[in-house]
Amino acid sequence: MRRPLVTGTVAIAAATILLTGSGAVSGSAIATSPQEPRATDVHRVRIQDEFDSLGPEVRSLKLDSGRTAHYIDEGPRDGKPVLYIGGTGTSARAAHMTDFLRSTRESLGLRLISVERNGFGDTEFDKGLGKADFVKDALQVLDRIGVRKVGVIAISGGGPYAAELASLAPDRVQSLHLAAALPPYGAKPSYCSMSDEELGASLEKQIADPRIWWALPEDSPTKRVPGFADTAYEDGARTYNQRGQKADPGPQVHEQKLYCERPGPDLSKLTAPVILYSGKKDTTVPPSTVGTWKEHLPGDPAVRGYADSGHDVQYRHWDQILVDLAGYPDRTVVCHRGHSAMPPARIADPLVEKGRATLGSCAWQKSGQKSG
Secondary structure, eight states: OOOOOOOHHHHHHHHHHHHHOOSOOOTTSOOOOOOOOOHHHHHHOOOOSSOOOOSOOOEEEEOTTSOEEEEEEESOTTSEEEEEEOOTTOOGGGGGGGGGGHHHHHHTTEEEEEEOOTTSTTSOOOTTOOHHHHHHHHHHHHHHTTOOOEEEEEEGGGHHHHHHHHHHOGGGEEEEEEESOOOSSSSOOGGGGSOHHHHHHHHHHHHHOHHHHTOOOTTOGGGGSTTHHHHHHHHHHHHHHTTSOOSOSHHHHHHHHHTTOSSOOOOTTOOSOEEEEEETTOSSSOTHHHHHHHHHSSSOOEEEEETTOSTTHHHHTHHHHHHHHTTOTTBOOEEETTEEEOOBHHHHHHHHHTTSSEESOHHHHHHHHHHO
């Protein structure tokens, strides 16, 4: 039977019932009681038995040196361990910015570990520490959680730390992945001639406001990821304010001055496979740095260059990096006929060249359609 329309004073009464919870209305209105939800609605409701994750938990560990290390450890205990070394100005929780592909990471059985660097986030600042100290701390964390060998992924300013690790403990590196990673070789950055005070003053505004620090270009693929910018801003706030340091530029200045150290470490004993990822539009760590890395890395490292990316290549092609970290560098992540897949490169690459497939998960295409 078709339900009659509610009009006039009856409509007002019904609205009053919904807003006040009253079961009766005076005057000419008809008293009604709230309707029970339909059985089909109830059956669709699922009250979960476990909590959903709000992102990685930052844990603490007292080191032999007396310092306290802060780190995350996400994924199956028996999964393939990956040490994530984030860019400069990031906390241990920066790996959370890659959780837009968490399902892929979990399906590949990867265990994601990140150790916070000197002066950022929860970690106290000690001006006397260098890159080698970070390596010692990270290795001790890995020892304590029962991890021997790791795949290493370094992003941007994490490059010099990854090089230090590969030099000091090459036997602990299962594979090395450098995504838009700054090399500690070649010409020094231009700011190296500045005093600590001058460099601190130049960084003051962007450190105080994470929206400036994380101001990616308007055409950045990260704009397609729901919540990416806010997650980046939150990590920026954590990095520079977590301990009440109120955006003190000291740790940032110290780290950037470490990037000025030359010569970089000797990598000749590294036997693990290496993959370099570069965005051809990158002006922060330009494609020319790939050649700089290759001059100092043993063997013939693989290179993945992407015309669609700048300094955000590590996010736009995080799906491929995950597959490489999992031990499938001979496969290429593509979107083909509306579905994401990782076929062998000999099959995927011709499809991409002919325009019948695109690189990366289909999520990039779908999100682009929505935002367009």
